[in-house]
Amino acid sequence: MRFRLLALLVAATQVCAQVPDSGRWQELRFPAEEVEQRAGDQYIEQTVSLAAAGRLDRDKALLFRARRIAEGLVRAAVALKPDAKGWSWEVHVTDDPAVEAESQAGGKLLLGSLFAGRLRLDDGELAILLAHEIAHIVAEHERETLSEALLDSRRDLPLDVVAERLASDVPLQFRLSRLSAIQEREADQLGMLIAYRAGWPCSAMLTFYRKLAADSSATTILASHPSGTTRLSLAKGMSRLLDD
Structure with missing residues (x-):
């Protein structure tokens, strides 16, 4: 009886949603607010730790560029997903070599200054990189992944338990x-659309991904x-489509 009640609760909270632009259907089994709250707490913990290590927002010029560019990208993203207007968007940069570019649910972005410097990104190319991360947020990929991990467990589990399992279960x-x-x-495709709608040229897509291809390290399984x-x-392909 208890298992049946838990299963009914999970089914009651399940939401079917579509990814903006692509229209792909998702099964989202955790409430958006719960996922966003957890992501926000993680982001605070991460940025506080980086600040304590002297690795947060030291590149003021890059921080200014990233925040300025992100403002326009977020406006374009909101047009695709109106819920994004209510999120607490934040952008920080770090010189932690382990960070290239990261995003978390609810509008949290972290840009690696060493990665951006290595690729020598101009504003248009930086916009494509940030738009890719914004696309992950807009498409609610973090919420979807956690939901799929819960589905894989075949039983109801709290969000924190599922997240911990996902981080450690190869x-x-x-x-x-x-x-x-x-x-x-x-995220590549949606990010390019967001950047284009924010006014960045298709040429920036091509130069960014050329640089990324030249920089790619060996892949793993x-x-x-x-x-x-x-x-x-x-x-x-996206450049040709958007230019038509």
Whole structure:
């Protein structure tokens, strides 16, 4: 009886949603507010830790550029997903070498200054990178991944338990790798659309993904990002589509 009640509660909170632009259907089993609250807490913990280590927002010029560019991208994203207007968007930069670019639910962005510097990104190319991360947020990929991990467990579990399992369970990560690959391609495509609607030229898509392809390191069995050449091919196709 208890298991049946838990199953009914999970079913009651399940939401079917569509990713903006692509229209792909998602099963979202955790409330958006709960996922956003957890992501916000993690972001605070991460940025506080980076600040304590002297690795947060030291590159003031890049921080200013990123925040200025992100403002226009967020406006374009809100037009695709009106709920995004109510999120607490934040942008920080770090010189932690482990960080390239990251996003968390609810509008949290973290940009790696060493990565941006290594690729020598101009404003248009930086816009494409940030738009990719914004696309992950707008498409609610974090919420979807956690929901799929819950579905994989075949029983009701709290969000924190599912998140901890997802972070440490390699077989589970492998089972969800196909979803991750779909999400990465989706973020590339949706990100390019967001950047275009924010006024950035298609040429920026091509130069960014050319640089990324040239910089790509060896992939692993769990790598979720498409190859650099695949992403460049997508950028060429999107550029032709948007220019028509």
